[in-house]
Amino acid sequence: MSILTLPPAAAGSLIARLNPCTRVVAAFAFALAAAAGGGLAAPVAGLALALLLAGLARLAPGRVLRRLLALEGFMAMLLLVLPFTVSGTPLFTVAGLTASAEGVRQALSIALKANAVAVAALALLGTMDMVTLGRALARLGLPDRFVTLFLFTVRYIDVLHEQYGRLRLAMRARAFRPSAGLHTWRSIGWLVGMLLVGSLERSERIHAAMRLRGFTGRFPRLDGQPAGALDWGFGAAHAAWLGAMVLLGLP
Amino acid sequence: MAHIPDGVLTMPVLLGGGAVSAAGTWMGLRQIGPERMPQVAVLSAVFFVASLVHLPAGLASVHLLLNGLMGVVLGMAAYPAIMVALLLQAVLFGFGGLAVLGVNAANMAVPALLAGWLFRRLRRPGDFSRRTALAAGSAGGGAVAATALLVAGSLALSGQDFLPALTVVAATAAPVMVVETVFTAAAIGLLARVRPELLDGQP
Numbered sequence: 299m300s301i302l303t304l305p306p307a308a309a310g311s312l313i314a315r316l317n318p319c320t321r322v323v324a325a326f327a328f329a330l331a332a333a334a335g336g337g338l339a340a341p342v343a344g345l346a347l348a349l350l351l352a353g354l355a356r357l358a359p360g361r362v363l364r365r366l367l368a369l370e371g372f373m374a375m376l377l378l379v380l381p382f383t384v385s386g387t388p389l390f391t392v393a394g395l396t397a398s399a400e401g402v403r404q405a406l407s408i409a410l411k412a413n414a415v416a417v418a419a420l421a422l423l424g425t426m427d428m429v430t431l432g433r434a435l436a437r438l439g440l441p442d443r444f445v446t447l448f449l450f451t452v453r454y455i456d457v458l459h460e461q462y463g464r465l466r467l468a469m470r471a472r473a474f475r476p477s478a479g480l481h482t483w484r485s486i487g488w489l490v491g492m493l494l495v496g497s498l499e500r501s502e503r504i505h506a507a508m509r510l511r512g513f514t515g516r517f518p519r520l521d522g523q524p525a526g527a528l529d530w531g532f533g534a535a536h537a538a539w540l541g542a543m544v545l546l547g548l549p
Numbered sequence: 550m551a552h553i554p555d556g557v558l559t560m561p562v563l564l565g566g567g568a569v570s571a572a573g574t575w576m577g578l579r580q581i582g583p584e585r586m587p588q589v590a591v592l593s594a595v596f597f598v599a600s601l602v603h604l605p606a607g608l609a610s611v612h613l614l615l616n617g618l619m620g621v622v623l624g625m626a627a628y629p630a631i632m633v634a635l636l637l638q639a640v641l642f643g644f645g646g647l648a649v650l651g652v653n654a655a656n657m658a659v660p661a662l663l664a665g666w667l668f669r670r671l672r673r674p675g676d677f678s679r680r681t682a683l684a685a686g687s688a689g690g691g692a693v694a695a696t697a698l699l700v701a702g703s704l705a706l707s708g709q710d711f712l713p714a715l716t717v718v719a720a721t722a723a724p725v726m727v728v729e730t731v732f733t734a735a736a737i738g739l740l741a742r743v744r745p746e747l748l749d750g751q752p
Contacts, residue, residue: 325647326647326648328647329555329646329647329648329649330563330648332555332556332648333555333556333558333559333560333563333648333649334560341556365643375717375721376704376711376717376718379713379717380710380711383710383711383712383713384710401710404710407556408556408557409556410556411555411556411557412554412555412556412557412646414556415554415555415556415646415647415648416554416555416643416646419639419640419643419646419647420643423640424640424641424643428637428640428641431640441575441578443578443581443586443629444574444578444629444632444633446586447578447581447586447589447590447593447629447630447633448633448636448637450586450587450589450590450593451590451593451594451597451630451633451634451637452637453590454590454591454593454594455594455597455598455637457594458591458594458595458598459598459601462598462602476604480731482604483604483728483731483732483735484731484732484734484735485735486602486604486613486732486735487731487732487733487734487735487736487738487739488735488736488739490595490599490613490615490618490732490736491735491736491737491738491739491740491743492739493595494591494592494595494622494736494740495739495740495743495744497591497594497595498587498588498591498744498747501587501588501590501591502587502588504587505584505586505587513583514583515582515583515586
């Protein structure tokens with residue numbers, strides 16, 4: 299099972315019927331608008347829009363919930379520390395440390411914004427085939443080489459992940475158990491070294507085969523559909539909501 | 550410890566990181582001719598997969614960063630490779646974010662370039678001995694340290710309130726740095742013996 303094939307947006311759902319370019323632009327616009335606002339009202343509006351988008355993509359609730367909790371450990375710690383480091387009106391005291399209302403507000407605001415963007419990105423982009431995403435990036439004017447690199451990387455991630463699993467299995471068969479220590483860290487170093495050697499040789503063979511078939515270093519651009527009425531309608535509604543969100547967040 | 554999510558940093562920091570990364574990616578792309586494309590893509594995929602590899606380190610479990618290795622093997626081309634991998638991580642796993650993509654890429658790719666430069670300074674071409682492994686180890690560990698500094702810097706620039714919390718960044722970076730030093734020394738040591746032309750061919 300590939301790590302790149304996420305369940306797509308339900309066929310026939312509004313998100314699935316949108317032009318891929320519309321989805322990419324909408325996702326990045328969402329992230330920028332969320333970054334612009336402070337306070338609590340704007341992030342709440344953002345999260346509401348993100349959940350609406352998730353609904354429009356008919357995402358499974360479990361998937362959305364998992365993404366909500368996916369904040370990396372160090373960010374979670376940072377947010378936990380924040381109430382105690384921001385000075386302001388004391389709210390409560392834990393083990394001699396005083397949490398301020400301002401600090402709690404700020405931590406809450408950041409957590410809401412981070413989660414809103416994560417869910418919106420999942421609904422708009424995570425439900426898209428990565429090759430489609432690459433083509434959309436090309437149509438949006440990113441350099442050919444960047445898009446080619448993106449598409450090649452998408453292709454190799456599966457190959458590498460599979461190979462990584464095979465090597466780890468081989469290590470396990472030889473009674474390797476990861477623990478904290480030089481031996482483990484070096485063994486993993488050699489594992490990735492071997493992964494690189496094997497994959498590079500393979501990539502050279504693939505490249506030779508592609509050149510033989512006339513590949514010149516860039517993929518032909520496949521022109522997709524132009525933006526339709528649905529895209530313009532969705533784009534206008536999306537932009538209006540984001541605009542309102544930015545206004546709400548103004549100090 | 551290196552993926553800052555969306556919603557944390559302020560607009561000027563986001564725009565600054567975006568500008569640095571646009572320039573770095575553009576410069577890196579110019580180095581990737583059709584011949585090198587598969588190699589860069591493989592490294593980019595390795596960088597992506599590394600975030601899924603968790604290693605025990607003391608009490609905590611850390612995941613590899615690998616930006617030192619990227620810089621050592623790819624040089625300038627490490628920038629676009631890291632950019633692509635971060636975009637995919639953000640879209641597929643929700644690691645990092647979209648508006649912060651530029652900042653995250655800069656935080657990881659600038660140390661990668663420095664690590665590559667350091668490695669080429671410390672190592673003599675054609676050398677496969679312990680010296681290569683040592684140079685690679687310092688590049689790997691140094692890249693993690695530099696990334697931690699840049700992450701702390703991005704947070705500090707976004708608000709004074711983050712300043713006391715920066716010890717958290719340092720505390721999470723220290724174990725990754727130790728693991729990554731040993732890891733990079735082993736990985737590059739192996740590459741130097743098996744595929745030396747990979748390390749010598751770079752400008």
